[in-house]
Amino acid sequence: MRPVRIRWRLARLVAVAIVFLSTTGIASFQALFAPSADLWERWQAHDPASTATIDHSTWDRLLAAYLVRGGDGISRFAYGRVTEADRAALDAYVGGLAATPISGYARPEQRAYWINLYNALTVQVVLDHYPVDSILDIDISPGLFAKGPWGRDLLEIEGEPVSLNDIEHRILRPNWQDPRIHYALNCASLGCPDLMQKAYTGAIAETLLDTAAHTYVNHPRGARIDGGKLTVSSIYAWFQEDFGGSDKTIIAHLKRYAAPPLAAKLAAIDTIADHDYDWSLNDAATAGL
Numbered sequence: 001m002r003p004v005r006i007r008w009r010l011a012r013l014v015a016v017a018i019v020f021l022s023t024t025g026i027a028s029f030q031a032l033f034a035p036s037a038d039l040w041e042r043w044q045a046h047d048p049a050s051t052a053t054i055d056h057s058t059w060d061r062l063l064a065a066y067l068v069r070g071g072d073g074i075s076r077f078a079y080g081r082v083t084e085a086d087r088a089a090l091d092a093y094v095g096g097l098a099a100t101p102i103s104g105y106a107r108p109e110q111r112a113y114w115i116n117l118y119n120a121l122t123v124q125v126v127l128d129h130y131p132v133d134s135i136l137d138i139d140i141s142p143g144l145f146a147k148g149p150w151g152r153d154l155l156e157i158e159g160e161p162v163s164l165n166d167i168e169h170r171i172l173r174p175n176w177q178d179p180r181i182h183y184a185l186n187c188a189s190l191g192c193p194d195l196m197q198k199a200y201t202g203a204i205a206e207t208l209l210d211t212a213a214h215t216y217v218n219h220p221r222g223a224r225i226d227g228g229k230l231t232v233s234s235i236y237a238w239f240q241e242d243f244g245g246s247d248k249t250i251i252a253h254l255k256r257y258a259a260p261p262l263a264a265k266l267a268a269i270d271t272i273a274d275h276d277y278d279w280s281l282n283d284a285a286t287a288g289l
Contacts, residue, residue: 034238035165039174042160045103052105056116056199058093062086062123067195068289073219075194077123078284079130087127094120098155108202111176115184115200118167125149125164126188126281134279135188179242179253182235183212191221191233191277210257217257221278225265234277247272 065086066078082090097117102110122135129138141151141163150168153161172181183193184200193216196208216222216233223232236243236250243250248270255266280286 035169036241037173037177038170040166040170043103043171044175046107046110047104048106050104050106050109053109053202054097054100054105054113056112056201058089059116059120059199062090062093063195063197063199066284067197068284070284070287070289072287074190074221074282074287075197076190076282076284076287076289077126077188077195078289079123079126079281080283080285082127090120090124090127094124094155098157101158103158106202108205111172112200112202112205114167114172115181115205118164118172118185119195121154121164121167122149122186122188125154131283132281134281136279173239173242177242178209179239180209180213182239182242183216184209186282188282189278190280190282192235192282193222195282214257214259217254218259218262223254223258223262223266225262225269228268229273230266230269230271231274231276232272234275236272237275 066082067075068078069075094117097113097120100113102113105113125138125140126132126135132138136148138149139147140149141147143151150164153163155162168181168185172185184196186192186195193212196212198204198208200208221233223230225231230251232250232254240246240250243253250272251266251269255263258266
């Protein structure tokens with residue numbers, strides 16, 4: 001039987017949420033509901049001896065065709081330009097991944113599989129509801145306080161209904177326990193780390209994860225210092241536990257990937273002053289790209 005996902009006591013949740021929402025913005029409200037890493041043991045199965053690989057060439061081609069980098073350093077997806085043929089190709093790619101017996105693959109190939117599936121599913125969901133101003137407007141998740149599409153079961157894998165939340169919080173985060181996972185997953189928002197220009201594979205995932213981390217940390221969305229005060233992405237607040245659990249460990253993480261200009265500024269910083277996040281859709285059309 002599938003593990004129960006929701007463990008909140010409803011009465012307490014309602015009371016806390018009402019007070020919290022009345023005094024805070026959407027970023028803080030989102031933090032209240034940010035899921036913790038909750039291992040779905042079913043997906044620990046793997047075959048360390050497997051040398052099989054998964055073909056992600058369709059996703060590679062779609063990224064090359066529709067991902068556009070703007071002058072602000074943010075990569076956006078041209079949702080409005082996706083042709084019927086390419087939409088069919090995306091659907092076939094996602095369907096093919098869903099039909100893949102992923103439990104029989106080695107860990108590196110599994111990680112690439114789940115990352116690409118999450119990102120392709122997100123694009124698919126946006127296309128299903130496009131045009132929208134924000135992925136938060138795609139309000140299809142079950143639950144009283146659910147926002148966006150993340151809680152809805154979108155496909156079956158090896159007979160198990162799977163949601164975007166499952167992929168991120170019950171498979172990738174707890175199985176790999178690597179904060180770079182947050183840089184690999186794109187939630188179709190300007191505040192989110194970019195989609196990479198190519199698909200993840202078992203062979204190149206480490207390189208892509210480091211590149212994604214470096215790119216995001218050194219962009220103002222990730223970290224910026226004004227007047228001696230550090231503002232970071234809300235990702236570091238929502239998932240603080242993945243970055244060590246404190247301002248000190250988050251700043252150490254930022255220093256690890258910081259280019260010299262940011263590193264020099266971080267040297268004098270020991271606390272985080274604020275965090276923010278932009279939920280606007282990462283749509284190339286809105287930027288005139």
